Amino acid sequence: MVNFNDHLAVAVSGGKDSLSLLHILAKMRRFRPKTSLIAITVDEGIKGYRDEALEIAASNCKKLEIAHHVVSFKGLYGFTLDEIIERARSNDETELTACSYCGVLRRKAINIGARQAHANKVATAHTLDDEVQTVLMNIFHGDIMRLAKEKPVTNEVHPLLVRKIKPFCEIPEKESALYAYTKKIKFQDMPCPYASEALRNDIRGMINRMEAKHAGTKFTVFKAIERLRPALEETVRAENFKTCIECGEPSALDLCKTCEMLRHVR
Numbered sequence: 001m002v003n004f005n006d007h008l009a010v011a012v013s014g015g016k017d018s019l020s021l022l023h024i025l026a027k028m029r030r031f032r033p034k035t036s037l038i039a040i041t042v043d044e045g046i047k048g049y050r051d052e053a054l055e056i057a058a059s060n061c062k063k064l065e066i067a068h069h070v071v072s073f074k075g076l077y078g079f080t081l082d083e084i085i086e087r088a089r090s091n092d093e094t095e096l097t098a099c100s101y102c103g104v105l106r107r108k109a110i111n112i113g114a115r116q117a118h119a120n121k122v123a124t125a126h127t128l129d130d131e132v133q134t135v136l137m138n139i140f141h142g143d144i145m146r147l148a149k150e151k152p153v154t155n156e157v158h159p160l161l162v163r164k165i166k167p168f169c170e171i172p173e174k175e176s177a178l179y180a181y182t183k184k185i186k187f188q189d190m191p192c193p194y195a196s197e198a199l200r201n202d203i204r205g206m207i208n209r210m211e212a213k214h215a216g217t218k219f220t221v222f223k224a225i226e227r228l229r230p231a232l233e234e235t236v237r238a239e240n241f242k243t244c245i246e247c248g249e250p251s252a253l254d255l256c257k258t259c260e261m262l263r264h265v266r
């Protein structure tokens with residue numbers, strides 16, 4: 001996933017997984033002097049939650065001597081997530097959860113942040129658990145396009161989209177947590193006050209029960225999709241990127257998903 005001369009951006013939320021990843025990549029950097037690292041944190045603007053995470057991320061970066069770049073929803077989109085949710089709720093636009101807004105806006109913010117940092121790849125700390133949950137969610141939604149597209153190393157599809165890598169995709173969440181505990185890494189333990197993805201929670205519970213009864217289930221699902229993916233990729237047509245008429249970022253439609261969401265809350 002990492003080449004000797006990569007300029008890597010690491011998406012650091014301040015939680016255990018992203019900080020374990022940052023510490024491990026910082027260690028690797030010693031043996032790869034041409035690889036450079038920068039940490040990126042997205043400040044969604046969640047009162048009483050993100051401020052603490054930002055401090056924790058910054059103090060870890062300082063300790064590891066890694067530059068820390070913060071991109072905020074307020075700066076990029078003009079609203080904090082709190083403001084977006086408040087407006088959406090008062091407009092009666094309640095069909096979308098906070099996680100759906102945040103997911104779309106955060107993905108774009110990470111890409112913009114990585115580009116501002118001149119990174120050629122951005123690493124996220126999605127664990128084996130996250131990957132398997134996402135696979136099953138895509139199956140339950142019938143979203144085969146996503147199943148084909150969301151892989152541990154994304155393709156080079158557009159000059160404005162920084163390639164994404166997931167170095168922890170085969171690391172169970174428990175092991176990533178264990179690493180953080182044994183290395184005494186300071187991380188944020190508080191769950192996001194908006195965390196409400198009902199389907200993901202159900203799937204997490206289901207997979208964990210399966211794993212407890214049938215050890216290896218998570219790896220089996222992950223490996224099955226990895227083997228199926230080349231065939232899946234042939235069945236979905238390649239995305240034709242356009243340029244969003246509002247923000248100028250790459251988009252599948254004339255108006256990107258972010259701008260469409262923001263139109264509703266303005």
Ligand SMILES: [Zn+2]
Nearest residue numbers: 244247256259
């Ligand atoms: Zn746009």
